[in-house]
Amino acid sequence: MTWKKGQSGNPAGRPIGSRDKITEAFLRDLAEDWQEHGKQAIERVYDAEPATYLRIVSALVPREHKLSSEFNVAALIQVVSERQAKKMNEVKTIEHHSKSSDNAKGATLIAHLRTQQ
Numbered sequence: 001m002t003w004k005k006g007q008s009g010n011p012a013g014r015p016i017g018s019r020d021k022i023t024e025a026f027l028r029d030l031a032e033d034w035q036e037h038g039k040q041a042i043e044r045v046y047d048a049e050p051a052t053y054l055r056i057v058s059a060l061v062p063r064e065h066k067l068s069s070e071f072n073v074a075a076l077i078q079v080v081s082e083r084q085a086k087k088m089n090e091v092k093t094i095e096h097h098s099k100s101s102d103n104a105k106g107a108t109l110i111a112h113l114r115t116q117q
Contacts, residue, residue, distance in 0.1 A: 046083070047083070047084075050080040050081075054080065057076070
């Protein structure tokens with residue numbers, strides 16, 4: 001059967017608003033989850049996978065900003081690198097104290113790091 005120009009194979013079509021209801025429900029659920037876990041998720045990615053963090057940030061920045069000097073990727077990379085270096089120094093300090101006789105200081109440092117996560 002051939003359809004005439006502008007004629008649909010399903011004359012009744014999709015009920016108006018049916019897709020909108022699913023989208024609204026999904027976005028509502030996503031927003032609720034984001035309120036509870038969003039900031040912590042960003043911090044975990046920032047700490048554990050800085051390259052992924054930068055890729056996400058880059059994907060979210062409008063193209064106009066990517067081409068302008070307003071979005072300074074080099075400065076952002078420096079901040080991420082400095083934060084990673086600080087974390088590595090903290091880990092090395094903990095390793096040093098856990099191997100030495102000063103285990104109490106190592107335990108204190110571990111407790112301090114856990115409160116920052």
